[in-house]
Amino acid sequence: MRALCWVGVNKLQVEDVAEPHILNSHDAVVKVSLSAACGSDLHLLGGYIPTMRAGDVLGHEFIGEIVEVGSGVVKHRVGDRVVVCSFISCGHCHYCKNQLYSLCDNGNPNPGITDTMWGAAPGGCYGYSHAMGGWAGSHAEFIRVPYADQGAFPVPEGVSDTRALFASDAAPTGWMGADLGGVRPGDVVAVWGAGGVGQMAARAAMLLGAERVVVIDRFAERLQQVEEQIGVETLDYSSQDVLPELKEMTGGRGPDVCIEAVGMEAHSTGPAYLYDQVKHQLRLQTDRPTAVREAILACRKGGSVYVLGVFGALVDKFPLGALMNKGVTLRAAQQHGQRYIPMLLERMAAGELRTEHLATHVMSLEDSPHGYQMFKEKADGCVRAVFRP
Ligand SMILES: NC(=O)c1ccc[n+]([C@@H]2O[C@H](COP(=O)([O-])OP(=O)(O)OC[C@H]3O[C@@H](n4cnc5c(N)ncnc54)[C@H](O)[C@@H]3O)[C@@H](O)[C@H]2O)c1
Numbered sequence: 001m002r003a004l005c006w007v008g009v010n011k012l013q014v015e016d017v018a019e020p021h022i023l024n025s026h027d028a029v030v031k032v033s034l035s036a037a038c039g040s041d042l043h044l045l046g047g048y049i050p051t052m053r054a055g056d057v058l059g060h061e062f063i064g065e066i067v068e069v070g071s072g073v074v075k076h077r078v079g080d081r082v083v084v085c086s087f088i089s090c091g092h093c094h095y096c097k098n099q100l101y102s103l104c105d106n107g108n109p110n111p112g113i114t115d116t117m118w119g120a121a122p123g124g125c126y127g128y129s130h131a132m133g134g135w136a137g138s139h140a141e142f143i144r145v146p147y148a149d150q151g152a153f154p155v156p157e158g159v160s161d162t163r164a165l166f167a168s169d170a171a172p173t174g175w176m177g178a179d180l181g182g183v184r185p186g187d188v189v190a191v192w193g194a195g196g197v198g199q200m201a202a203r204a205a206m207l208l209g210a211e212r213v214v215v216i217d218r219f220a221e222r223l224q225q226v227e228e229q230i231g232v233e234t235l236d237y238s239s240q241d242v243l244p245e246l247k248e249m250t251g252g253r254g255p256d257v258c259i260e261a262v263g264m265e266a267h268s269t270g271p272a273y274l275y276d277q278v279k280h281q282l283r284l285q286t287d288r289p290t291a292v293r294e295a296i297l298a299c300r301k302g303g304s305v306y307v308l309g310v311f312g313a314l315v316d317k318f319p320l321g322a323l324m325n326k327g328v329t330l331r332a333a334q335q336h337g338q339r340y341i342p343m344l345l346e347r348m349a350a351g352e353l354r355t356e357h358l359a360t361h362v363m364s365l366e367d368s369p370h371g372y373q374m375f376k377e378k379a380d381g382c383v384r385a386v387f388r389p
């Protein structure tokens with residue numbers, strides 16, 4: 001079958017690879033109908049997350065049809081249209097039982113790397129390096145889905161593939177940021193990053209009753225989507241001063257909840273960016289935490305910051321003093337999608353959560369290297385490049 005493979009830093013290629021088969025009784029094989037490039041994949045492409053090997057298949061945000069099930073699968077049948085959570089969880093370990101699905105003890109069959117790096121291994125993710133399990137990704141004609149009863153969800157009739165696709169990753173990630181960030185009715189919420197994840201976090205904050213939501217970015221097309229499709233306010237950090245603007249909007253207090261949806265390759269203006277870039281490129285720091293710093297500084301006293309953006313290891317110039325003295329709560333996680341996906345699919349069916357505008361560029365799998373290039377450069381207003389195997 002054809003699949004998009006990582007072949008080196010900033011090098012992708014569509015290649016012939018072996019088709020997946022059922023290996024365990026709880027597996028299913030899914031014929032992929034749509035698979036999207038996520039901001040997390042850009043960190044792999046740029047070589048910021050090591051432990052990729054030439055020939056690894058990328059992709060973790062996908063929807064498709066079940067074509068084969070293992071003997072232990074009870075919820076799904078061949079022919080079912082399913083959306084699959086990007087994180088792989090067993091459903092039975094201590095963490096899964098506590099709904100902390102991305103921390104599953106069994107989702108990563110290769111825990112040694114992250115155990116050494118972080119002191120414990122989180123779960124696994126499709127197409128996301130050998131550190132995260134070495135699972136084959138979804139930018140392919142077929143994919144093996146382990147723990148299929150836990151990770152695959154039937155898509156309600158009437159919800160289009162393009163809408164349901166984002167219930168795999170962007171929508172549950174955004175929802176988790178707003179939910180576990182503690183958004184309450186009446187809150188003011190600021191979101192850094194207007195990509196798929198930031199937009200979904202903003203929509204979640206609204207649906208959870210926030211009174212005012214503002215999304216910060218610099219790409220006009222993305223900010224326009226936020227205003228028109230999500231229906232919230234925006235700030236352009238390339239022409240506006242974010243901290244004073246947020247103070248002004250909140251009567252001098254700062255937002256109650258700040259959600260960071262940017263990650264380790266943050267951009268910014270000013271000398272701090274140059275410093276971060278140089279250290280990052282020389283691998284003297286693993287991540288550029290620009291938006292995390294700003295979120296902590298912006299947050300009101302006693303408020304909370306939720307980091308959705310992916311980070312690899314160590315950061316520099318972390319404002320621990322502001323965090324501590326302002327009594328700010330800082331939380332972060334890879335997404336616990338299994339907790340939210342059924343509810344999100346219902347909201348999609350009810351028309352409360354629309355996502356299709358994120359799929360700005362839909363193309364064949366053969367064109368996916370070009371799609372990644374556009375997505376990386378945010379060229380032609382690209383928010384998500386989506387591939388049709
Ligand atoms: N926690 C999870 O489970 C999870 C799941 C999916 C994605 N992610 C991570 O979320 C992040 C966002 O993903 P995405 O798909 O939306 O990516 P994306 O690349 O489409 O969007 C990131 C956006 O951040 C903006 N940005 C850069 N620097 C900024 C700054 N200083 N202030 C404000 N905005 C800034 C960019 O202009 C861009 O629009 C990535 O780091 C990705 O790895 C995490």
Ligand SMILES: [Zn+2]
Binds near residue numbers: 040086169
């Ligand atoms: Zn993702």
Ligand SMILES: [Zn+2]
Binds near residue numbers: 091095096103107
């Ligand atoms: Zn588990």
